[in-house]
Amino acid sequence: MSPTELSPLSVLDSSLTFPDFHQDWTLTNSVSFTGIGVHTGQAVRLSLHPSEKPGFWLRDGNQHQLISADMVRDTRFSTTVGSVMTIEHALAALNGLGLSAALIEPEGPEAPILDGSSAPWVEAILAGGITALNSPRQIYTLKSPWHWQQGEISISAEPADQLEIDYSIDFEREHYRLEQQRQFNWSPQGFAEEIAAARSFAFERDAAALQAAGLAKGGSLATSLVLIETGGSLNPARWPDEPVRHKILDCLGDMVLLGGWLNARLSIRRGGHTAHVTMVKTLQDQALLAPVSGMRLAK
Numbered sequence: 001m002s003p004t005e006l007s008p009l010s011v012l013d014s015s016l017t018f019p020d021f022h023q024d025w026t027l028t029n030s031v032s033f034t035g036i037g038v039h040t041g042q043a044v045r046l047s048l049h050p051s052e053k054p055g056f057w058l059r060d061g062n063q064h065q066l067i068s069a070d071m072v073r074d075t076r077f078s079t080t081v082g083s084v085m086t087i088e089h090a091l092a093a094l095n096g097l098g099l100s101a102a103l104i105e106p107e108g109p110e111a112p113i114l115d116g117s118s119a120p121w122v123e124a125i126l127a128g129g130i131t132a133l134n135s136p137r138q139i140y141t142l143k144s145p146w147h148w149q150q151g152e153i154s155i156s157a158e159p160a161d162q163l164e165i166d167y168s169i170d171f172e173r174e175h176y177r178l179e180q181q182r183q184f185n186w187s188p189q190g191f192a193e194e195i196a197a198a199r200s201f202a203f204e205r206d207a208a209a210l211q212a213a214g215l216a217k218g219g220s221l222a223t224s225l226v227l228i229e230t231g232g233s234l235n236p237a238r239w240p241d242e243p244v245r246h247k248i249l250d251c252l253g254d255m256v257l258l259g260g261w262l263n264a265r266l267s268i269r270r271g272g273h274t275a276h277v278t279m280v281k282t283l284q285d286q287a288l289l290a291p292v293s294g295m296r297l298a299k
């Protein structure tokens with residue numbers, strides 16, 4: 001089967017129409033999933049509801065908190081926002097489709113991992129429909145180029161009139177090197193077709209070590225692509241470069257923490273949640289974000 005046939009989203013291509021990105025967009029109907037949390041192994045549920053207020057809000061008891069970088073508690077294996085672990089794939093679905101307003105309601109300590117990608121969320125959101133709000137969308141670009149490096153991990157960001165992500169990963173094992181690079185110029189269609197179905201990945205031995213340490217309790221071949229240290233994978237990849245596509249997905253999820261859309265040219269080497277969140281916090285702390293009034297989509 002070709003990668004296109006494996007993508008569960010190809011049938012929805014023609015239904016994706018977002019006429020005006022200068023407005024805020026939210027869901028028309030609520031969507032919910034129940035499933036296993038990949039880290040806790042518990043049965044959990046997460047719902048995404050329409051919101052008339054712009055921004056992504058997290059329901060915490062009776063309070064609604066606007067999701068921000070200050071709410072990040074952990075980035076080691078996934079992104080924990082408030083008390084909810086592994087929320088990034090649901091956030092990536094919202095952000096990747098170009099939505100900018102939703103109320104997120106967790107039931108349990110973690111979001112369900114589902115198939116390890118954003119595809120189930122994307123399919124459910126599109127099936128339920130999307131609605132424009134009357135408010136103008138918050139869009140930023142950068143006042144000046146920014147570069148960050150920590151060992152072999154680096155991020156370069158330059159001002160741009162759309163979001164472009166050039167991502168590369170490089171995992172070295174004794175007899176194998178997983179080196180992948182992908183450029184993604186954002187559009188909702190491109191996200192749905194090229195990125196949303198890319199699953200989380202782990203090397204077989206790393207996954208076994210995590211589980212022996214009582215972590216990744218819900219991890220399995222059903223929730224991730226499991227790579228073999230000498231090359232290949234235990235379960236079939238959806239694309240040859242599925243891992244780097246998933247990194248772009250994670251990045252789009254973590255960029256929700258900015259509190260607005262970012263038009264920038266990002267070049268990320270060996271990144272992960274910690275690097276993404278560091279980028280968001282630093283761009284905010286150093287006041288490098290400038291509001292803009294327009295954006296264009298990748299052709």
Ligand SMILES: [Zn+2]
Pocket residue numbers: 088089200246250
């Ligand atoms: Zn992920």
